[in-house]
Each structure stands twice: as C-alpha cells, then as structure tokens.
Amino acid sequence: MIEIDVVKxxxxxxxxxxxxxxxxxxKGGFCSLFGKSGAGKTTIMRLLAGLTEPDDGVIRIDGKTWxxxxxxxNVPVNKRKCGFVFQDYALFPNMTVRRNIEYAxxxxxxxxxxxxxxxxxxxxxxxPANLSGGQRQRVALAxxxxxxxxxxxxxxxxxxxDADMRDTxxxxxxxxxxxxxVTTILVSHDKGEVxxxxxKVYAMDDGVITKIGTPxxxxxxxxxxxxxxxxxxxxxxxxxDCLYVLTLSIGTEVxxxxxxxxxxxxxxxxxxxxxxxxxxxxxxxxx
Amino acid sequence: MQELLSPLILxxxxxxxxxxxxxxxxxxxxxxxASANFRGKSIVESITGLPIVLPPSVxxxxxxxxxxxxxxxxxxxxxxxxxxxxxxxxxxxxSVIYSLPFMVQPVQAGFEALPVSxxxxxxxxxxxKFQTFFRVVLPxxxxxxxxxxxxxxxxxxxEFGVVLMIGGSIPDQTRVASxxxxxxxxxxxxxxxxxxxxxxxxxxxxxLVTVNMVNRKISGKII
Numbered sequence: 477m478i479e480i481d482v483v484k485x486x487x488x489x490x491x492x493x494x495x496x497x498x499x500x501x502x503k504g505g506f507c508s509l510f511g512k513s514g515a516g517k518t519t520i521m522r523l524l525a526g527l528t529e530p531d532d533g534v535i536r537i538d539g540k541t542w543x544x545x546x547x548x549x550n551v552p553v554n555k556r557k558c559g560f561v562f563q564d565y566a567l568f569p570n571m572t573v574r575r576n577i578e579y580a581x582x583x584x585x586x587x588x589x590x591x592x593x594x595x596x597x598x599x600x601x602x603x604p605a606n607l608s609g610g611q612r613q614r615v616a617l618a619x620x621x622x623x624x625x626x627x628x629x630x631x632x633x634x635x636x637x638d639a640d641m642r643d644t645x646x647x648x649x650x651x652x653x654x655x656x657x658v659t660t661i662l663v664s665h666d667k668g669e670v671x672x673x674x675x676k677v678y679a680m681d682d683g684v685i686t687k688i689g690t691p692x693x694x695x696x697x698x699x700x701x702x703x704x705x706x707x708x709x710x711x712x713x714x715x716x717d718c719l720y721v722l723t724l725s726i727g728t729e730v731x732x733x734x735x736x737x738x739x740x741x742x743x744x745x746x747x748x749x750x751x752x753x754x755x756x757x758x759x760x761x762x763x
Numbered sequence: 764m765q766e767l768l769s770p771l772i773l774x775x776x777x778x779x780x781x782x783x784x785x786x787x788x789x790x791x792x793x794x795x796x797a798s799a800n801f802r803g804k805s806i807v808e809s810i811t812g813l814p815i816v817l818p819p820s821v822x823x824x825x826x827x828x829x830x831x832x833x834x835x836x837x838x839x840x841x842x843x844x845x846x847x848x849x850x851x852x853x854x855x856x857x858s859v860i861y862s863l864p865f866m867v868q869p870v871q872a873g874f875e876a877l878p879v880s881x882x883x884x885x886x887x888x889x890x891x892k893f894q895t896f897f898r899v900v901l902p903x904x905x906x907x908x909x910x911x912x913x914x915x916x917x918x919x920x921x922e923f924g925v926v927l928m929i930g931g932s933i934p935d936q937t938r939v940a941s942x943x944x945x946x947x948x949x950x951x952x953x954x955x956x957x958x959x960x961x962x963x964x965x966x967x968x969x970x971l972v973t974v975n976m977v978n979r980k981i982s983g984k985i986i
Contacts, residue, residue, distance in 0.1 A: 527887070564880055579885075620888075
C-alpha cells in the first residue's frame with residue numbers, strides 16, 4: 477500500500493497553489509493520475525520518486541516511511557526503488573540499448589529476458605539516437621523494470637507517439653503489467669488510454685484531486701442513470717440512410733449499435749464509448 | 764640541440780601539468796557551478812572568467828606580488844623554504860589560474876546543456892551521485908571535455924605575459940617557447956625565432972583541426 481499525504485506549493489495555470497494530496501494506492505494495481513497539463517500530476521510522481529521534496533507531509537510504502545517532514549526522514553531517490561519512465565525517455569545517449577538496461581539491472585541474467593520482452597533483440601546494439609520514438613519508449617520501460625522497482629511511474633509515456641504505436645505499446649504495457657504485477661502509476665491526459673490501462677483513476681485539477689474511482693465512474697456522465705452500461709471501442713462508423721451504424725468491440729464481443737447524426741458526429745474509430753439503455757426492460761434468456 | 768629544444772620541451776611540460784591539474788580540479792568545480800544555485804554565483808563566475816578579459820601582464824603582476832617573498836602566499840611558503848616566483852612550480856600555479864576559464868567555461872556549458880532527466884533517471888535506477896557522474900554525466904559531455912582540455916593546453920602553450928612576469932627567462936626553468944621567441948627576436952636571431960614560431964603555429968593549427976573533427980564526429984556531422 478502506498479500512502480501519500482503531502483503538501484507542496486506548485487505553479488498551476490491559475491497561479492501558485494498549495495497542492496494537498498492524500499491518496500492511498502493499492503499494491504499491484506494500475507492507477508492513473510488524470511488531468512490537464514499543469515494540474516500537478518507529474519509533481520506527485522516526482523514527490524513519490526524523491527526527485528522533488530514536499531513542503532510537508534508523509535509518504536509511506538508498505539509501512540516503510542520514505543518521507544516524513546516532522547521526523548526529518550527523507551529516503552534518497554536511489555534508495556526508493558521507483559522505476560520512472562520519463563516523458564522524454566531519458567535514455568543514456570552514450571550507451572547502447574543493452575548497456576542502458578544492463579546499467580539499471582539488479583540481476584544481470586534478466587537483461588536478455590527484458591530485451592526480448594520489449595521486442596528489442598534485433599536492435600540491442602544500437603544507441604538511442606538511432607531508435608524511433610516507440611523503440612525508445614520500449615527501452616525506457618525495460619530499463620525501469622530492470623532495476624526491479626517497487627513502483628513503476630510512467631509520466632505520459634505515450635504522449636510523443638503516433639496513434640498506432642500508442643495503441644500497440646499500451647497493449648504491451650498491459651500484458652507486462654499483468655505478468656509482473658508491479659504497482660504502476662500512469663500520468664495521462666488521454667481518457668482512452670486511462671480507460672484501457674488503469675483500474676483506478678485520480679482525476680486532478682489545479683493541484684486538487686477532484687474525483688477518485690474506476691475509469692467508468694470518473695469519466696462517464698453521472699447524470700446518465702442507465703439500467704445497463706457497457707464501455708466499448710469503436711471499430712467502424714458507417715452511414716446508413718439518415719442514421720449511423722457503429723461497430724463496437726465490447727469485452728470480447730463485437731456488436732452493432734445505431735446512432736443518430738448528433739451522437740455519431742464526435743465519434744471516430746478507436747474512441748472509447750459508453751453504451752447504455754434505460755427506457756426498455758431487456759429480455760433475459762438462459763444460455 | 765638540447766639547448767635549442769629546451770624551451771619547447773619546457774612549454775609542453777608546463778602545458779601538460781597545467782592541463783592535468785585543471786582536469787582534476789576544474790571539472791568538479793564546473794559541475795558544482797552548473798548544478799548549484801546560490802547567491803553570488805555570478806560573482807564566482809566573473810572571478811573565474813577574469814583571466815579572459817584581464818591583460819596577462821596585470822594578472823602576472825598581481826601573481827608576482829602575491830607569490831613574492833613579501834606577498835600573502837610567498838611569505839607563508841618562505842617559512843618552509845619554498846619559493847614560487849621564477850620557478851617552474853610558480854609558472855604552473857600561474858598557468859592554472861590563467862587557463863582556468865578555458866577549462867571551466869566549456870565544461871560548465873556542457874554540464875548545463877545535459878538534460879536533467881538523465882541524472883534523475885540514473886538516480887531512480889538506484890545509482891549513487893558518484894556512479895551517475897562517472898557513468899552518465901561525464902561520458903555524455905565528451906565534446907565539452909575535449910574542448911576544455913585542448914583549449915587549456917593550447918592556451919598554456921601560448922601564454923606570454925603571465926610567464927614573463929612571474930617566471931622571467933631562466934633557461935630550463937622558466938624560459939618557455941613564447942619567451943624564447945621574444946628573446947631570439949631581441950637578439951636579432953630570426954632563424955631560431957622562426958623555428959619556435961613555426962612549431963607553435965603548426966601545433967596550434969593541428970590541435971584545432973583535430974578538436975573540430977573529433978567534435979563533429981561525436982555529434983554525428985560530416986567531417
């Protein structure tokens with residue numbers, strides 16, 4: 477369990493504010509800090525990793541104190557075991573892919589496994605300057621994991637990538653998280669990404685956590701009192717006379733939903749959508 | 764022959780010792796200047812950069828006063844029977860001060876241009892400040908280090924005013940090539956002056972071409 481209860485003065489879009497954050501994050505989960513730029517998301521990650529010092533408060537991980545202002549405890553960054561994937565990846569330009577991962581590795585025998593896991597075997601002798609954005613991102617993730625972190629912190633890791641690459645890497649990240657079970661915190665301002673990856677969301681605005689819950693709870697309109705709600709991904713948008721037919725993937729199923737012009741206007745392929753019904757009683761049949 | 768080559772040998776000895784001392788002391792100093800943020804930082808930077816703008820004779824004069832038998836440093840060292848003025852050791856101290864900005868400024872600029880996230884990434888990977896400095900920071904500012912080392916060396920080879928003031932022209936002790944050229948011209952011995960000048964000229968040009976080539980290669984540009 478990660479317990480954060482800290483105060484830090486930060487600069488936001490609307491001036492300087494005292495950010496007071498009090499969150500408890502479950503071990504092994506995948507949560508997301510969601511909000512606009514300058515909301516204080518990255519600051520929370522930096523406070524947790526020890527890269528920025530809070531003005532006051534306490535940070536505890538599994539009962540072990542990392543920071544306590546009153547008792548003057550401040551565990552240094554390199555003793556905290558926080559894997560941090562930076563927005564600019566921060567790969568060491570003087571080292572090859574393999575050396576970057578080796579430098580971080582606690583257990584040298586895992587290096588090859590990690591290189592294979594992120595699909596960088598063929599490119600392991602290249603330097604970061606000769607890699608694409610997606611490849612750098614993979615190496616940064618493998619390097620962070622090589623240090624066998626207690627917590628994995630991802631600071632908008634997909635922000636600089638194109639949509640296809642983002643989608644692929646999000647899937648890979650999900651698989652890796654399920655496999656290794658490292659407590660992961662993702663900073664993002666992309667709802668689709670958060671929906672896809674996180675099981676808990678902390679929505680932030682101007683240094684304040686405004687909502688906590690599952691992605692469905694945080695992002696879906698609370699005025700919708702649907703009897704049935706599903707979240708799905710848009711695979712296809714087709715016009716049929718005056719209506720639109722959306723092909724959706726819901727869970728493992730694929731289905732069609734009819735949408736009006738106004739509903740379909742803002743929807744494009746790849747979007748996450750909420751499908752709900754409230755006016756009718758659905759029929760139930762034993763299967 | 765030995766007599767002819769002595770000023771050149773002395774010059775390279777002085778430049779080599781000065782550069783080694785600067786590499787050991789000025790690189791950590793530049794790192795501190797690049798990382799620290801304190802009141803009066805611009806004053807420290809100005810003092811460091813002073814030898815660039817100050818006439819060498821002014822610097823040489825104050826060093827002579829400072830290191831002389833009645834100077835602040837000279838009087839203390841005199842108690843231990845150590846004399847700095849008109850000695851090779853005195854020249855080394857003078858050269859270190861004179862060439863300090865040529866090492867500190869490019870290296871400091873290199874440290875400052877390095878993204879902070881590289882250091883931070885290394886710390887989050889469990890590495891100490893020491894490991895980070897030697898394995899991440901230094902290797903990634905190689906062009907700046909080469910520039911600093913070569914400029915300090917070349918600048919020491921070319922110094923004249925400071926050397927003349929604190930070293931004079933003692934054969935095998937303080938008569939470096941630039942002083943020897945001056946002496947030879949005064950004695951109307953132009954052929955020897957030509958010899959020293961040509962060696963320094965070729966050396967300076969070769970060094971600059973090499974540094975530029977190496978830096979372009981490191982930054983991946985066409986040589």
